[in-house]
Each structure stands twice: as structure tokens, then as C-alpha cells.
Amino acid sequence: DGGITQSPKYLFRKEGQNVTLSCEQNLNHDAMYWYRQDPGQGLRLIYYSQIVNDFQKGDIAEGYSVSREKKESFPLTVTSAQKNPTAFYLCASSIGWREQFFGPGTRLTVL
Amino acid sequence: AQTVTQSQPEMSVQEAETVTLSCTYDTSESDYYLFWYKQPPSRQMILVIRQEAYKQQNATENRFSVNFQKAAKSFSLKISDSQLGDAAMYFCAYRSAFEYGGSQGNLIFGKGTKLSVKP
Numbered sequence: 001d002g003g004i005t006q007s008p009k010y011l012f013r014k015e016g017q018n019v020t021l022s023c024e025q026n027l028n029h030d031a032m033y034w035y036r037q038d039p040g041q042g043l044r045l046i047y048y049s050q051i052v053n054d055f056q057k058g059d060i061a062e063g064y065s066v067s068r069e070k071k072e073s074f075p076l077t078v079t080s081a082q083k084n085p086t087a088f089y090l091c092a093s094s095i096g097w098r099e100q101f102f103g104p105g106t107r108l109t110v111l
Numbered sequence: 112a113q114t115v116t117q118s119q120p121e122m123s124v125q126e127a128e129t130v131t132l133s134c135t136y137d138t139s140e141s142d143y144y145l146f147w148y149k150q151p152p153s154r155q156m157i158l159v160i161r162q163e164a165y166k167q168q169n170a171t172e173n174r175f176s177v178n179f180q181k182a183a184k185s186f187s188l189k190i191s192d193s194q195l196g197d198a199a200m201y202f203c204a205y206r207s208a209f210e211y212g213g214s215q216g217n218l219i220f221g222k223g224t225k226l227s228v229k230p
Contacts, residue, residue, distance in 0.1 A: 033217075042115075042202055042220030043156075058217065090156060099146060100218060102156035 003027065004103035006091050011108045013078070013085070021076045021106045023091030032074035033092040033100060036060060043090060049074055078108065086110045113138045115205050117221035124193045125229050131178075132188045132224050134203030142208040145179065145186045146218070151199040159201070162186065164208070190226075198228045 004025045013019045025032065031050045035043040045058030049068040063082025068074055074093075078085045086109050092100040114137045124130035136145070147159040162170045162179050169177050174191045190197055203221040 040222065042222045043218070044220075045217055048217065088154060092156075099144075099158050099161050101158070102148075104153070104155050 004091060004093055004101060006103040006106050008106060011106055013108065013110050015110055016080045018077055018079050021089055023074045023103060024072055025093045026072060027093055027101065029093035029095050031094045034066065034076045035090045035092065037088040037090060113205050113219050115203050115219050115221040117203055117224050119224045121225045123227045123229060126193055126195060128193055129189060129191045130193055132201050134186045134221060136184050136186065136205050138205065140207055140209060144206040144208065146204040147188045148202045148204060149199045150202065193228050195228050195230060198226055200225050
């Protein structure tokens with residue numbers, strides 16, 4: 001089945017540690033996105049990538065980094081510079097202007 | 112900058128009844144896309160319906176339909192014959208059809224409306 005997978009589902013991190021969230025898609029979509037969702041809020045864009053080896057900052061990129069070495073993969077690293085990383089993270093992909101499809105998300109908690 | 116506003120933080124509907132969720136947006140652009148996404152307790156975001164701004168006809172998907180009023184910048188979602196499985200957060204989203212310095216295709220979300228369905 002085609003779709004977007006994110007792992008892990010739950011992630012716990014100690015303060016000062018970097019962690020990497022995985023996002024893989026087999027939909028052959030060119031564009032991929034990372035969003036952050038906080039309680040009572042909509043989604044906010046962290047980073048996006050429209051082609052391999054290229055990515056752009058979104059609205060809240062500080063403290064995050066990404067890579068796009070393969071079309072299928074768009075991992076997100078939450079660095080120690082991110083002051084409040086506890087949130088729900090959603091990955092999405094799309095073909096051009098068409099609608100975005102989302103993965104199941106990763107819940108990150110900083111201990 | 113574009114903004115999306117959902118003025119109803121919570122709504123409730125009786126099973127089998129009809130409910131309408133409101134969404135307004137602010138933009139100076141003439142061409143764009145509007146979406147309604149559903150987020151059930153599993154937190155997976157699911158596309159419900161899409162509307163292209165250049166189309167005057169309102170989009171429909173089974174029990175879901177929209178009332179798109181371009182001049183008023185309004186994009187409401189109507190759910191007919193509500194079912195228990197419709198209970199979720201619903202997010203309205205805007206997407207420009209233009210590219211600005213690489214910002215093509217980014218979704219701008221409202222804060223959501225929590226819909227409860229009573230049996």
C-alpha cells in the first residue's frame with residue numbers, strides 16, 4: 001500500500017539531546033513537509049523540500065534541521081537549540097499544487 | 112500574509128443531523144486552493160475536501176460539501192447525516208497557487224474546530 005510512514009510513534013528526549021524523526025513515503029511525491037502541532041493550535045510549517053537535495057525554511061525553522069538525500073525520505077532533526085520541542089510532529093507529501101497527504105505523526109516529549 | 116480563521120473552537124451535532132463549520136480567510140491573491148482536513152483522536156490528518164478558487168461550483172464529497180463564497184472569503188464545511196465517526200478536529204487550510212521565493216504550496220491552517228457527535 002502506498003503511504004507515508006513516520007517513526008517512532010512516541011519519542012522521549014532528555015534536555016540537551018538531538019533527536020531525529022523519520023519520514024518515508026512511497027507515493028513518488030516530489031514535495032515533502034514537516035509540521036509542528038501544539039495543543040489548541042493548527043499546524044505550523046517547519047521545513048519543506050520540493051526536490052531532492054533542496055529544502056527551504058518554513059515559519060518556525062529555528063532549532064530544527066532536515067536533509068533530503070532521497071526522494072522517499074525527509075528526516076527531521078530536533079536539536080538542543082530548540083527551546084520547547086515537546087509537540088506532535090507531522091510529515092506530509094504532495095505532487096506540485098495538489099493536496100498534501102499526511103503521515104501518522106510522532107509525539108516528542110522532552111523529559 | 113494570508114490568514115485563516117475558524118471562529119468556532121467547538122461544535123456539537125446530533126447523530127444523523129447536519130452541521131456547518133465556519134472558516135474565513137484573508138488574502139489579496141486571486142488564485143488559491145482551500146482544504147478541509149479532519150484529525151480524529153488517532154491524530155492522523157485526513158483530507159476531507161478541496162476547492163479551487165477559480166471554480167465557482169462548490170465541491171462535494173459524499174456527505175461533505177462546502178459553501179465557497181469568494182467575495183466574502185468564506186469557506187464553510189457542511190456535514191450531512193452526521194455519524195459518530197465524524198467526531199474529530201476539523202482544520203481549514205489555505206494554499207496559494209503562486210510561488211513567492213520558494214514558498215510554493217505551503218498550507219496555512221486555522222486553529223481548528225472540535226466536532227462532537229451525540230448518539
